[in-house]
Amino acid sequence: MGRFDGRGAIVTGGALGIGGGCARRIAADGGSVLVVDVNEAAGANTVKEIRDAGGKAEFMAGDVSKESTAKEMVEQAVSSFGRLDLLVQNAYAGADNAGSAVEVKPENWHNGMDLLVGALYLGAKYAVPAMEESGADPNFEQPEWTGAGRRHGNPPAQNVGRIVNMSSVHGLHQAPRSLIYNAGKAAVIGLTKQMAIDFGPLGITVNAIAPGHIVTERGDEHWNEVGNDAGFRLFELHYPVRRTGVPEDIANAVGFLCSNEASFITGHVLAVDGGMTIQLQENLVMDSKDYIVANPDLKTHFDSNRGESRF
Numbered sequence: 001m002g003r004f005d006g007r008g009a010i011v012t013g014g015a016l017g018i019g020g021g022c023a024r025r026i027a028a029d030g031g032s033v034l035v036v037d038v039n040e041a042a043g044a045n046t047v048k049e050i051r052d053a054g055g056k057a058e059f060m061a062g063d064v065s066k067e068s069t070a071k072e073m074v075e076q077a078v079s080s081f082g083r084l085d086l087l088v089q090n091a092y093a094g095a096d097n098a099g100s101a102v103e104v105k106p107e108n109w110h111n112g113m114d115l116l117v118g119a120l121y122l123g124a125k126y127a128v129p130a131m132e133e134s135g136a137d138p139n140f141e142q143p144e145w146t147g148a149g150r151r152h153g154n155p156p157a158q159n160v161g162r163i164v165n166m167s168s169v170h171g172l173h174q175a176p177r178s179l180i181y182n183a184g185k186a187a188v189i190g191l192t193k194q195m196a197i198d199f200g201p202l203g204i205t206v207n208a209i210a211p212g213h214i215v216t217e218r219g220d221e222h223w224n225e226v227g228n229d230a231g232f233r234l235f236e237l238h239y240p241v242r243r244t245g246v247p248e249d250i251a252n253a254v255g256f257l258c259s260n261e262a263s264f265i266t267g268h269v270l271a272v273d274g275g276m277t278i279q280l281q282e283n284l285v286m287d288s289k290d291y292i293v294a295n296p297d298l299k300t301h302f303d304s305n306r307g308e309s310r311f
């Protein structure tokens with residue numbers, strides 16, 4: 001039996017990249033997945049891939065920063081799967097987001113925040129009542145409710161729902177000329193903790209994941225346009241595990257946080273970054289020096305987005 005058998009899931013931005021990996025992971029473990037994305041062709045592909053592998057999936061086209069999409073995706077999941085249990089809020093499109101507070105245009109700020117943060121509020125607004133209505137995982141047996149501190153009242157709701165919000169290492173540490181993305185991803189962490197408090201009593205956990213660099217179809221294209229081998233290697237050397245990530249690395253963490261094994265974990269932000277963010281930065285920078293001196297022609301995907309160097 002799969003750990004998500006009989007459960008209904010929504011993955012936003014599930015057509016490509018990390019979201020595609022999450023949709024495939026949940027479906028491989030028995031869940032029925034609604035992939036919600038603006039990219040219809042890629043979304044249809046991912047759904048076909050899942051179905052060809054014997055999984056259950058549907059596609060819905062929609063921009064998750066719109067309230068109508070949030071409402072419709074929850075309605076569609078419930079009408080197609082009979083229930084809603086898991087919501088993975090992952091969609092993002094990075095265009096027009098670079099810049100400091102002086103450079104960023106007000107309309108880009110508002111659009112960026114609507115997608116990075118507003119969409120997550122809207123998703124939860126409609127998903128939580130549907131999760132409550134669906135009730136606990138039918139395969140979950142509530143353990144006997146005895147022992148210290150448990151002698152009064154009914155057992156609390158457990159395994160009713162899971163929300164996983166995609167933050168970033170940019171939500172933990174700040175990068176130059178990245179006001180919208182960094183502020184948005186930090187806000188995702190605050191929103192996650194706040195929702196965890198409101199929805200914990202309902203048996204719904206809310207956690208965030210902070211991925212390090214994950215090589216996706218889209219990201220890879222950008223790297224290949226700008227970077228070279230020496231640049232790729234320098235980037236990888238900044239990861240204690242000496243590699244960057246793949247969508248499956250994030251999907252595995254999402255699968256765990258969505259599982260019943262994770263029912264006592266909520267309001268947490270889990271860095272899935274090969275150890276990148278635990279390092280003391282001054283050592284890291286100094287350690288890079290020899291490599292950079294030996295490879296003066298290295299190019300990285302940062303080069304196209306850096307603006308004027310600070311050094």
Ligand SMILES: NC(=O)c1ccc[n+]([C@@H]2O[C@H](COP(=O)([O-])OP(=O)(O)OC[C@H]3O[C@@H](n4cnc5c(N)ncnc54)[C@H](O)[C@@H]3O)[C@@H](O)[C@H]2O)c1
Binds near residue numbers: 013
């Ligand atoms: N790839 C990384 O290195 C990395 C690192 C940290 C965090 N993240 C976060 O992970 C998430 C996924 O990133 P990714 O690299 O897989 O991106 P991606 O571009 O490969 O995939 C994002 C998906 O979201 C969809 N999308 C974009 N705007 C949408 C909208 N308004 N409504 C619905 N769908 C929309 C896109 O069509 C695409 O299918 C994002 O939240 C991103 O910020 C990515």
